[in-house]
Amino acid sequence: MSQQAFKAHSLLGAFVADAASLGLHWLYDVDRIHHVTQEHDDSAAFVPLTPSYFEGVPAYFAHANRQDGQFTQYGENLHLVLKHLLAHDKHLKMDEFQQAFAAHFGAGGTYNGYIDRPTRGTLENIANEKLTPSGVDDDQLPALSKIPAVLFAYEQSEQMQDQVEAIIRSTNDNEESVAYGFLFADLLDRVANGEDLQSALSAAADAAHPDIQEKLLAALSASETDSIAYGESTGRACHLGMGVPLSFHILKNTGSYREAIEANILAGGDSAGRSILIGTVLGAIHGLDTDKGIPLSWILKVQNNAELWQECCDLAGYNER
Template identity: 35%
Template structure:
C-alpha cells in the first residue's frame, strides 16, 4: 500500500512494526511494576510474556491495570496503535484526521471494542470529543430557521448526529436528507437538517487531544512513520496525529524526536546518525545526550537516573540508553522490562527500532517464538504487510 518505501527496506519496516506488537505483549505481565528487585524476583532473567497477575504487585510499588488480560495480549498502547493502523489501511496510508478520530472514539468509547485500562489522555480525549461535538451542535442550532419548532429542531439534531459521527464533507448531504425524509417530507425542513449537519461538521476540530505529555503521544507512531517514511511532510503529519490524543507542544516535540529516529532507522540509517537527527527535535536534548554516555546496558540504572513513569521526559532517555547499548532485540526488551514502570509504553519505540536494525530471527532479531505468542498474530501481521505493501 505504501508506495514511497524503497523495496529493499520493506522487510525491515515490516519487522519493525511487528517488533512493536511483540515488545508490548512481552512486557504486559509486569507492566507498571516499579520495583526492579520485585521484577527480578518474579520474572528472573527472562521476564517476558508472563501472565498478568495481581499477586506480582503485592511487594514493591506498582499498579495492576490488566485484570483479565492473557499472555500475548497487548496493552492499551497496542490497542491504540491498532486503531491508527486501521485508519491508515482504510485511507491508502494517508492520515485522515476525521477518520482517525471516529475510529478512536468508536473503539475506546462507550459500547466500543476495548475492554481494559483507559489512560489519562484517552479518557480526556473522549471527554473532549463530546465537548467539541456539543459546542458544534450549539453553533449549528443558533443558525437554524426561526420558523422551526423546538420539537422539530430537537428531532433534526437526533437525525443528523449518527451521520456527523461517521461521515463528513460532501458525503453527508444525501444520507442526512434521506434520514430526515422518513419523518419530514417538506424540502425546507430537509434543507435545514442538511445545513445543520454540514455546520456541525465544519465546527468539529482536529486537535481533540488532552493537554498531556505522556507516552501515548509517541507509542502510536510506528505505522504512521512507516506510511510516510522519507516524505517531506512527515513531521507535519506526526504533529496532526499526535494532537488528536495529546494536544500539548512538549508532547508533539518528543513525538517528532521519536518519528525522526524511527524514520532514519526505517530508511536504513546507522543508529548513531538517526539518534543525532532525532536529538535535534527533542525539547530536552541534554537528557538524551546524557543517556548516550554509558556504553554498558543497564535498564535499571537508566530508570534510576531518568525515571520510569509514563512521562516522555523520563521514557525517552531510558529508551535511548537501551537502544544505544543493547546488542539484540531480546536483550533490549528484557532490559526494558527489568527497568520497570511503563515498559509497555516504551516498548513501542524500543521494539520497532531494534527490529528495524536486527530484523527477525537469528542471534539478534525478534525470536520467532515470540512472534507466535502475540494474540491474533496472523491478523496483526497481515495488516502490517498490507500497510507496508508486501
C-alpha cells in the first residue's frame, strides 16, 4: 500500500470510529452497554442515539442535538482542521483556523452539539484575542483530535513537530497534552511508515516523555487482556492519562479494526475521545481489507461518506484510480 493510501485510510478510520462511538459515548456502565449491544445484533458500533440508555446509571447524554451517523465534537475538530488544510494548500494558518474554529463551534455557528471544556475555553480566549496560544490549561482527549490531519500535511517536514504542537495548544495549552500528543504523532508516524503495530506501540512507549511512560508500559505489559476489565485500572474518563493507556491496551489486545472499535465502545466512558487514536492507527494498518479493515457497512453509515472519503484522499494526495 502506498504512503498516500495509508494516510487516506488512516483519516477515514478516525472518522468512522468516532461516528461509530456516538450512540454510546459517555455511558460509563459497562453492564448497560453490554445489554444494549444485545439489542443491536451484539454490536456496540452505530447504536442509535437513545436517551433511555443513559438513564439510571453513571452516564451523560451529551448528544441530543446530533444525528446517527454524525461525528462527536472530536470528529468535528478533526474534520474542521482537515478542511482548513485543504483550503490553505496543506498549510496550517493559525489565525484563519482560529476564525474558522469560532465560526464553527461558537454561538450561531455551523456546529449543533455538545461543547466541551477545552472548546468552550478556547472560544472565550479567541473572543478576548488571547491567541498565542488560544487553548486552555486542560489535559483531556480533545488535545489529540486534530493531530492526524496536521501530521499528514506536514510529514517529512522540519515544521512537522512545531505544527503538531501548535494544533495541540490551539485548544489544550498543557504540557501533559503536548507529551501525549507527541506520543500519538510518533505512533502514527511509525505505523504509517510500515512498522508493525506491536513494535510501534512498544517503541512509542519507550520514547514517550518520562512523565507518561509508566502508564503506557503498564498497559502494554498487563496480564489482563480484556480491555473492558482493564478500564477499571486506567479509568474511563476524558483525561489523557486514562484514555491513552486504555487505547494502547486495546490496540495491543485486538486483531482488527472492527474488534478494536467494538472493544473501545464496550469499555465505556469517553469512547469517542479514544476512538480518534485507535481508528487512525488501525485505519492506516488495515485500510479497507475485507477481513481486518474498516467495514464498508460502517463507512456507509457515516453521513456524507462519499464527500468525506474524497476529502481524506485529497489531503493524503491519494488517487485511488
